[in-house]
Amino acid sequence: MATDQFPESRPSQLGLAALFLKFLRFGALAFGGPVAQIAMIRQALVEEERWIDPARFNRLLAVLQVLPGPEAHELCVHLGMVARGRIGGLLAGLGFMLPGLVLMLLAGWLYTTWVADHAGLSGVLLGVQVAVLAIILRAVVRIGQHIVEDWLLAVIAAACLLATLAGVPFWIPLVAGGLVYAGSHRPMLAAITLAAAVAVAVAARLIAMPGADAAIETGAPVTLAALFVAGLKGGLLTFGGAYTAIPYVRADTVGRGWIGDATFLDGIALAGVLPAPLVIFATFVGYVAGGVGGALAITAGMFLPAFAFSLILFERLEAVVENPALHRILAGVAAAVVGIIAATFFQLGAATDARVPDTLLAVILFALALAAVWRLKGAWVTPAVVAGGAVAGWLLL
Incomplete structure (x- = not known):
């Protein structure tokens, strides 16, 4: 998936290895359950690095909460896709x-x-x-x-x-x-x-x-x-x-x-x-x-x-x-x-x-x-x- 399918804003371009390491760090700090995990990701990727705008993030989170699955993990997969397409989503989730x-x-x-x-x-x-x-x-x-x-x-x-x-x-x-x-x-x-x-x-x-x-x-x-x-x-x-x-x-x-x-x-x-x-x-x-x-x-x-x-x-x-x-x-x-x-x-x-x-x-x-x-x-x-x-x-x- 190309990043131009997400027109609201774009993350800084990351190599695949750097993307994996970024989400590996999130995983190593993912204490406290989904609320704390989502707050950490929002702070880093929405408020500080502006990968997507806050309104888009809120809509995305609402969709993920309706669907089955751990929402913090699904959020990482999606944001990895924003950065580097489907391979980015796979690496972010892993x-x-x-x-x-x-x-x-x-x-x-x-x-x-x-x-x-x-x-x-x-x-x-x-x-x-x-x-x-x-x-x-x-x-x-x-x-x-x-x-x-x-x-x-x-x-x-x-x-x-x-x-x-x-x-x-x-x-x-x-x-x-x-x-x-x-x-x-x-x-x-x-x-x-x-x-x-x-x-x-x-x-x-x-x-x-x-x-x-x-x-x-x-x-x-x-x-x-x-x-x-x-x-x-x-x-x-x-x-x-x-x-x-x-x-x-x-x-x-x-x-x-x-x-x-x-x-x-x-x-x-x-x-x-x-x-x-x-x-x-x-x-x-x-x-x-x-x-x-x-x-x-x-x-x-x-x-x-x-x-x-x-x-x-x-x-x-x-x-x-x-x-x-x-x-x-x-x-x-x-x-x-x-x-x-x-x-x-x-x-x-x-x-x-x-x-x-x-x-x-x-x-x-x-x-x-x-x-x-x-x-x-x-x-x-x-x-x-x-x-x-x-x-x-x-x-x-």
Whole structure:
């Protein structure tokens, strides 16, 4: 793509190596989650270097927030395209994700070779897991505040929460949520869609053979293809924030018995303190389940949509997202995802409760961590809460 397709302003001409190194630096400093990451990129490339004007940046950010995928990473891919076309977008995206990828691979190696088998760290890990549950709950509420904008979206989210807890396959709530909200201006059509979704969900539960769930959970072998698909599913369904990838990655890894919920939560905790998009937790999950190959496969799946939407579809993205029908479908799907991730919070909470020696102490620790993440702001909050959970777990659990 030529830079003259972006007439509002142009970045200074950079060589490909310099472009890669610029975004590699952004990646190495990407602490504090997407808000802090986007603010850093805006300060450097919009306000200081004037790659694009602020109005263009705001429109771009609005488009990326509607689409699935980690928005800070997609923003880097797009700005790399502004500078040097599609090869620039590819290099910018790789540079931004590389520091977190390398650090998470190292963390996975340290975890599997030392931490996981160290019995004396069990209390520390339990404390971290309880703290992470508080972080997830706060994220669910924050995401819901941005997505659940009316009573129908709230009903969709609640229905998907209950459906997920009842074991309904994830795709049924997603499809139903999108179609019901898209057809909400036609009440009869919405009612028919909802009735059809309920019928499909009931049929899926009735048709399932006894014992099938156990076979799915424990019998499936670990394959690179399955890990890639697990990451791809998460990458395609990260509406409203990286935490929305959690239920899909968990279903395809914990659900198959490849790792446990405790290890899964440890991966989320590590991702929260590394300089990377939070979806890098998938790299840890892939490493524990399938070694370096598994880590790379699940990471490739997770980040593929973030590259593809910008690299392949950029010229059409804004026009497509302006389609009101698509807006309503995406809004319904996003509300369904809020319900699904809320259900995952309850499932992870139940799994953690089964392992803690003292439920009351765990509830107190959870309440304190939740109060901290609810009231405090700043890039330091998540690492501090995780560290506090580790210390409390070591002393109390």
